[in-house]
Amino acid sequence: DAKTTQPNSMESNEEEPVHLPCNHSTISGTDYIHWYRQLPSQGPEYVIHGLTSNVNNRMASLAIAEDRKSSTLILHRATLRDAAVYYCILHQAGTALIFGKGTTLSVSS
Amino acid sequence: NAGVTQTPKFRVLKTGQSMTLLCAQDMNHEYMYWYRQDPGMGLRLIHYSVGEGTTAKGEVPDGYNVSRLKKQNFLLGLESAAPSQTSVYFCASSYSTQNTGELFFGEGSRLTVL
Numbered sequence: 397d398a399k400t401t402q403p404n405s406m407e408s409n410e411e412e413p414v415h416l417p418c419n420h421s422t423i424s425g426t427d428y429i430h431w432y433r434q435l436p437s438q439g440p441e442y443v444i445h446g447l448t449s450n451v452n453n454r455m456a457s458l459a460i461a462e463d464r465k466s467s468t469l470i471l472h473r474a475t476l477r478d479a480a481v482y483y484c485i486l487h488q489a490g491t492a493l494i495f496g497k498g499t500t501l502s503v504s505s
Numbered sequence: 506n507a508g509v510t511q512t513p514k515f516r517v518l519k520t521g522q523s524m525t526l527l528c529a530q531d532m533n534h535e536y537m538y539w540y541r542q543d544p545g546m547g548l549r550l551i552h553y554s555v556g557e558g559t560t561a562k563g564e565v566p567d568g569y570n571v572s573r574l575k576k577q578n579f580l581l582g583l584e585s586a587a588p589s590q591t592s593v594y595f596c597a598s599s600y601s602t603q604n605t606g607e608l609f610f611g612e613g614s615r616l617t618v619l
Contacts, residue, residue, distance in 0.1 A: 432608070439509075439595045439610030440548065483547065492538055492563060493608060495548040 400484045405500045408474045416469040416499055418484030423464050427486040430493065431458065431469050434481045440495070443469065443482070479503045507531055511596050511611035518586045518618045526581040526614050528596030536599045537579035538563075538608070539571060541592040548595060554579055586618045 401419040408414045420429070431443040444451055444458045446467075451458040457470040471478055483498040509530045518524055528537060535556050540548040540563075550563030554573040568590060570582045579598075583590060593615050597608040 437613075439597070439613055440608070441610065442607040445607075481547075492536075492550050492553045494550060494564065495540070497545075497547045 400486060400496055402482075402484050402496065402499045404497070405502065407502045407504065408471075408478075410476060410503055410505045411473050414471040414474045414478070414501065414503075416471070416482050416484075416501065417466065418468070419466045420484070420486055421465045423486055424488070427488055429458065429460060429464075429467050430485045430487050431456070432483045432485065432493075432495070433478075434483070434498070435477075436480070440483065445487075474501075474503045476503050476505060509596055509598055509609050509611040511594070511614045513614060514612065515615050516617070518583075518616065520587060520618060522586050522618075523582070523584050524586065524616075525583075526594055526596075526616075528579045528581070528598075528611060529577055530579075530596075530598040530609070531577065532598060532600075532609065533576070534598035534600050534609075535576070536601060537573065538597045538599075539569070539579065539581045540595045540597065541565065541590075542595060542613075543592050551581065551594075583616075586616075588618045590616065591618045592616060 430445040432440040434440040446458045459468045481498040512527045538553040539551040542548045549565050552571040554560045557576040560571045572580045593613045596611045599608045
């Protein structure tokens with residue numbers, strides 16, 4: 397399975413943008429890039445996913461490098477509620493999602 | 506809609522005891538999954554099901570059994586609990602495992618094995 401590499405932790409200030417990086421140098425052409433986040437004491441929740449093009453939704457934006465070997469999850473204005481573990485996952489059709497350790501994001505007021 | 510509901514939310518077992526965790530979803534999803542999460546770790550896939558009557562092994566299936574007799578329910582069983590199975594268990598469901606399939610998770614079941 398193709399793997400992802402994320403920093404263990406990142407810090408941000410409230411109302412500032414946050415860029416969460418993910419490296420996936422062994423990504424295959426059919427792998428989608430998924431992001432989930434897990435708030436304290438909760439189950440993970442879907443954030444965003446993409447294949448080749450950048451994606452935007454109400455929660456975040458996903459910027460995918462042209463060679464697809466890396467991607468960045470962008471939170472445009474961090475809030476205290478965005479403090480969570482963020483997981484970057486490569487997903488092949490027909491398989492289950494395999495989670496790594498993710499990046500723990502801390503947000504300060 | 507309740508989404509994905511797990512019962513029980515908390516349980517304490519003694520080594521060697523058995524128990525079953527129940528996961529129920531009301532979204533008519535085909536696919537269901539059981540994960541475990543240990544402190545400071547990400548989620549690890551135990552077993553999953555791609556439809557009623559089917560199950561498949563995940564990353565860490567040993568010591569667990571599962572059943573999917575009804576589409577809306579996915580049961581995770583521990584026949585002889587061990588302290589190493591102390592963990593938080595998360596159930597999830599999705600419409601499909603295709604690339605656009607979003608997973609919906611339950612709130613978790615915290616199991617302690619003494």
